[in-house]
Amino acid sequence: MRERFDVVVVGAGIFGLAAATELRKRGHSIALVDRFGSGHPLTSSTGRSRGIRIAYDHPFYVELARDAIPRWRALEAATGRKILHLTGQIDFGMPEKLAGIVAAVRSVGGEIEELGAAGLRARLPHLRLDEPGLFHAQAGTVLSDEAMAAMKAQVLAAGAALYEPERVIAVETGSAPRVVTDRRTLEAGTVVIAAGPWSGALLADIGIDVPLAPAVAQVTFIAAPELVDLPGIGEWGGDEDGLGGVYGHPVPGVGYKLAFSSGQQGWAPDAVEWKTDPQEQARLLGWLDRRMPDFPRTVQLTQRHPWTMTPDGDFIVDRVGPVVLACGCSGHAFKFGPALGPLVADMVEGRPAHPLLALGRSTLVSKTVAANDPILR
Ligand SMILES: Cc1cc2nc3c(=O)[nH]c(=O)nc-3n(C[C@H](O)[C@H](O)[C@H](O)COP(=O)(O)OP(=O)(O)OC[C@H]3O[C@@H](n4cnc5c(N)ncnc54)[C@H](O)[C@@H]3O)c2cc1C
Incomplete structure (x- = not known):
């Protein structure tokens, strides 16, 4: 079978769905191909929840997150699904990181409070901290399985073709680009590679070498529905167990999700x-003993999922000939959801890459990356 589309998007995770939706809005014909099926448990864009925050130490991400919130709200209104649960977030840990966050958020007119230990305890009484930290309100939880279902419904309603489960086995560049799957050949004006942890291999096959390090990361859901209105947390540094700081957020219907900010090899x-690691769960409960000793301990569920680190913690959204790259999520892309679409669509339409996300940026080539690097942004 042979079909032709303006753009073929490889991968229907959050990057692929957002790109396809925006490209349909701009009038392009679109096919999405997904090996396992959008939101499959083996992929990055899976599971019950993701944290959302505007607390970033670079104004680009602060603005992207602020752009994402009304887009998520519009998706909620369009699909009737509840996607956001915003209860705010407390950030603590490395003082230089916190200072960078305050500067970046305020530089674009965002609101964030600097609080002493007592102020933090007033927001989250379970937290045992002697040091100051931050609180901001535009943060909390994205209900990611609901978000993925809503994004998928929206892109299908907009007229994109979705082939799943179907595996892309070759991408042919050149004067007439083609995407060959295990079932058909799709002719494309542009091919978007949004294949999450699998992107590196697909790109290497067409001569594009990108420093990407896929890793698996574990999340733990504590059963405590009464804590659902607590703010999320973000600990920067705090590396006692070699697993990075801990982040967490409330999950309606469950309680609270907690995880280390480093994935593993x-x-x-x-x-x-992906089998869960009982030792990592024990270390997380040990962290709770130190930092939140009064917090409930009943683990409802532990899961592992993959993410894909870059050397500098920034995504890769750029173009090489007829191929657009939308990958290198670095453990923090989900929250941006629909706001990722215009970034990728701009590449398809030939606009220049944002310097932070460009393939040629110096921090992508000058640094090395390891699977167990912590989330940097
Ligand atoms: C444990 C964990 C916690 C996280 N927490 C947060 C958080 O709190 N906040 C936040 O913002 N982000 C968070 N993230 C990051 C976020 O989930 C990812 O950044 C995001 O889901 C990446 O999406 P993606 O579309 O790049 O990749 P994926 O979702 O993996 O999508 C890639 C798709 O490509 C498909 N594919 C692969 N190979 C092929 C092929 N050959 N042919 C066809 N299709 C193919 C796959 O089936 C897959 O569906 C977390 C990630 C993990 C793993």
């Missing part, structure tokens, strides 16, 4: 499941 492209 061991990602494999053809894995059929």
Whole structure:
């Protein structure tokens, strides 16, 4: 079978769905192909929830997150699904990181409070901290399974073709680009590679080498529905166990999700499941003993999922010939959801890449990346 589209998007995770939706809005014909199926448990864009915050140490991400919130709200209104649960967030840890966050948020007119330990305890009584930190209100939780279902419904309603589960086995560049799947050949004006942890191999096959390090990261859901209105937390640094700081947020219907901000080695492209690590769970409960001793301890669920680190913690959204790259999520892309679409669509339409996300940026080539690097942004 042979079909032709203006753009073929490889991967229907959050990057691919957002790109396809925006490109349909701009009038392009679109096919999306997904190997496992959008939101499959082996992929990055899966599971119950993700944290959302505008607390970033670079104004680009602050503005992107502020742009994402009304877009998520519009998606809620269009699909009737509840996607956002915003209860604010407390950030603490490395003073230089916190100072960078305050500067970046305020530089674009965002609101963030600097609080002493007593002020932080008033926001989250369970937290045992002697040091100052930050609180901001435009933060909390994205209900990611609802968000993925809503994004998928929206892109299908907009007229994109979605082939899933279907695996892209070759991308042919040149004067007439083609995407070859295990079932058909799709001719494309532009090919978007939004294949999450699998992007590096697909890109290497067409001669584009990108420093990407897929990792698997674990999340723990504490059963405590009464805590659902608590703010989220973000600990920067705090590396006692070599697993980075801890982040967390409330999850309606469950309680609270907690996780270390470093993934671990061991990602494999053809894995059929990610087994949870009981030792990591024990270390997380040890962190709770130190930082939040009064917090409930009943673990409802522990899951592992993959993400894809870059050397500098920034995404890659750029173009090489007929191929657009939308990858290198660095563990923090989900919150931006629909706001990722215009970034990718601009590349398809030939606009220049944002310097922070460009393939040629110096921090992408001058630094090395390891799977267990912590989330940097
Ligand atoms: C444990 C964990 C916690 C996280 N927490 C947060 C958070 O709190 N806040 C936040 O903002 N972000 C968070 N993230 C990051 C966020 O989930 C990712 O940045 C985001 O989901 C990346 O999406 P993606 O579209 O790049 O990749 P994916 O969702 O992996 O999408 C890629 C898709 O490509 C498909 N594919 C692969 N190979 C092929 C092929 N050959 N042919 C066809 N299709 C193919 C796959 O099936 C997959 O569906 C977290 C991630 C993890 C793993």
